[in-house]
Amino acid sequence: MSSLHLLLVLILICPQILIQAQQPYIRKANTDCTIRNVSTSVLGYACNGVNKTCQTYLTFRSKPPYNTVTSISKLLKADPTQLSQLNSVSETANFKTGETVLVPTTCSCLGQFYQANASYITQAADTPFSIANNTFEGLSTCHAIQVERTDLTSNIYTGSKLTVPLRCACPTEKQAAAGVKYLLSYLVTWGQSVSAISAIFEVDTGLTLDANQLSEQDFTVYPFTTLLVPLSNQPSRSQTLAPPPPPTTSSPPKPPPPTTTSSDHKWVYMLIGVLGGVGVTFTVGFGFFWFCLSKRKRTINHRPAVSSASQSFEAIEKPLVKNLDVDDESEFMESLNSIAQSLKVYKFDELKLATQDFSPDCLIKGSVYKGKINEDFVAIKKMHGDVSKEIQLLNTIHHHNLIRLSGVCFNDGHWYLVYEFADNGPLSDWIYYSGLNSNKSLNWIQRIQVALDVANGLNYLHSYTTPPYVYKNLKSSNILLDAEFRAKITNFDLARSAEGQDGQFALTRHIVGTRGYMSPEYLENGLISTKLDVYGLGVLILEIVTGKHVSDLSEKVNKNLSDILEEVLFEEDNKKLTDIFDPRLQGNYPPEIVMAVVRLTYGCLDKDPSARPDMNEVSHSLSRILTTSQATDMSD
Structure with a gap:
């Protein structure tokens, strides 16, 4: 009997085997609305628990207009009395923007998947993606919303009523045996790890990894996704308000090294010897190849190739x-x-x-x-x-x-x-302020939409092409605007394939690009990764909202770009904010939205590339800023 037949027989005979399976973590699948592979859990968590219905909990981060007990309860279809009691506040209380709110709900098995249904009336420009990731912050997915839609149109029209399946799950037999009573659907945000989230709720990291089919070798989590946290007791607000645990390393603690015998050491030494020999051979061979290649190039060009970084802001x-x-x-x-x-x-x-x-x-x-x-x-x-x-x-x-x-x-x-053809030409014609072209300008929402469009295009290059690409040539003149002022990235002559895993660097001696937009690690050391584009986008966003060219920002102010934003962020100097922002936008944006843009841009311009957000995170953040801006604009 083949292994496949044996597996089928075991499944038929022992269905309880399936009930032991944990839920797969969604990873970045929520950003690709074309995925239909249920193994990624994009449609919801599988009905593999002991119970078909159970009490469970969600987290939600307060934001206008969903920043009160009433509005959050209505959005997530939760009982306001239970929500207020769980968070130790009154039913008329307001939450601070960004505050983590615990939401009690009933999770039920509907078809193949667990879910808690919420209702939502669509607004202008809503899409399944924006509803799932902006309004519901990742508690649902565009895939699940599409499945629930009953209307016959491909577009979503304003005023439509949608059923939004919220991501939840009930404990499996294995988890129940270990004392798990609830599975909390926790919304991951920037800079968080499995161990840090587990520490918030005083849960063993291993249990959380296991609940999400993660491991100590595969533990990366992403913003706007849900992580199931197994709880033995009801969560409390004191946990979500507690100060974060002391900084830890970015990876889970490594298990203690196994004891080795002299025989083990012998194999280690033999392996080192073999690898060393291979390394020497490779180095000598590569050196000979490089010498021949360099010699050939000198013969063809009659001069040595010279790469240097221009000191001007020209390309x-x-x-x-x-x-x-x-x-x-x-x-x-x-x-x-x-x-x-x-x-x-x-x-x-x-x-x-x-x-x-x-x-x-x-x-x-x-x-x-x-x-x-x-x-x-x-x-x-x-x-x-x-x-x-x-x-x-x-x-x-x-x-x-x-x-x-x-x-x-x-x-x-x-x-x-x-x-x-892009009817409205390059972005550079629309954003720079000089008393001469003040009539040719973009409003606040148009500018944020352009920034989001650029981020989405770059995220596609980074995450959804095979192989992934680094654009390397970001500047305002390479962004074209169509008739609706939507952005299109052009001029791909400098784009190159990104080597290795996300964030892994490649090395080049040929520095090409536009000074001012180039990241420090690329300009100084020739290091290339997708974080190079993140830095360039940070510069572009700063130009978009200030109306100033990067050369004016850094040379006339005589400061690094990140230093300019640091003063605004940490000194809370509104006058400095007014000084650097485009005067054509004065009064057209609320301060909290502006500060969100400043914080995002500051993160993109971090000198340490590993500390910058990835383009997927930037896209999500800009999408949230755009949604809030549109809501504010409509309320005026």
Whole structure:
């Protein structure tokens, strides 16, 4: 009998085996609304508990307009009396913004999954993603909301009533035997770990890891996700208000090393010897290869390659012009043959017709022309040299915040890339304040929406492409605005594949980019990771809300960007906040929203790349800021 048949037989004979299984942690699956794999628990926690219905608890972080006992109870369909008693407050009490609120609820097995149902009336611009992650803070998912929808339309219309399944679970037989009475659905926020969350509720870290199918080797948790915390007693407000435990290392404590015998040591020494030999061989071989490669480059270019960082705020770019002989051109065309199979290949005459023979009247900027093909406007960029990597990347990415490449043309040694047209041009035309262009401006909500669009586009490159990419070229002139002022990232010539795991660094000696936007670790040491883009986005957000170019911010103020924000954050100096923010926005935003932007930007500009949030966290934070801004704007 095969192992598969044996497994099926065991499942049929012993269904109690399944009841021992714990719940899988959702990880980052909540950010991809196309996932339908139930093993990721995106639709809810499986009904594998002893009871089909049980008392359980959720956490929720207070925020306007959900910052009172009444409003939180109504949103999460909880009993206000029980909620007030659990949190030791009156039924008329207000919670501070960001305060953790304990919410009692009844969890029931409906179909395959546990859930506690809440009701929600949709607002303008709501989507399943924003409802799940902004309004309900991650207590539900876009996947679960889509499943519950009963209307026949693909869009969500204002005023619709939705059932929102809240994530909850009941203890399994194994957990009940260990004394677990409740499974609390805890909302993870920035900088938290399994051990820190367990310490809040005085729970053994191992039990929490086990409840979420995590381990000491695989323990990473993310904001806007729920972590099940097994409790033997009802939670109390004193736990959520308690000061955080002393700082610990970022990873769970390692188990004590096993005792070793002399035989074990012998194997260790043999392994070290073998690895050492392999390392020496690899080093010698790599050195020889590098020597040959360098020699070949010197022969071709007749000069050594020199990489240096410009001291100006202008772009540091590698040369695009590259002379190709007949053989090189043939190889170049062959390398792009497979790519062009799935792209529209235009005839040069078509592009001439579209641009009135590349008339100066159609010139947008540099070598980019506005054209019209089949009644649709396009942007046609004339390029030189090997552009195969950029075309290959643009041909494989599909995201509404990344510029779309619709076709290519090759003529007389030049490449012409045909892009979708962005009606309102580069962001740089809209955000910088000088008394001359004050009429061409964006309001507060438009600016936050642009920042969110850029973050979403970068998050797609970091987390949802294979392999992941680092953009490396973030600046306001590389962000285009369409007719609705939604942002699209363009110019991918400097993008490169991100090597290793999230946050792991690659190394380069060729520093390219725009000084001012480049992160310290990249500019000084050539270190590359997705955190490089996070730093660049922090600079861009600062430009967006201040109306000042990065050169003005750092040179005229004569301070590091993070130092400027530090004064605003920690000295609570409102005058300094007024001084640096765009005067065209004065009075258009509440101080608490501004401070949320300042805190986020300050985190993005941290000199330590490991301390910066990842792009997924930045996207979530900006989405929350946008939602709050819209709610404030509607109430005015």
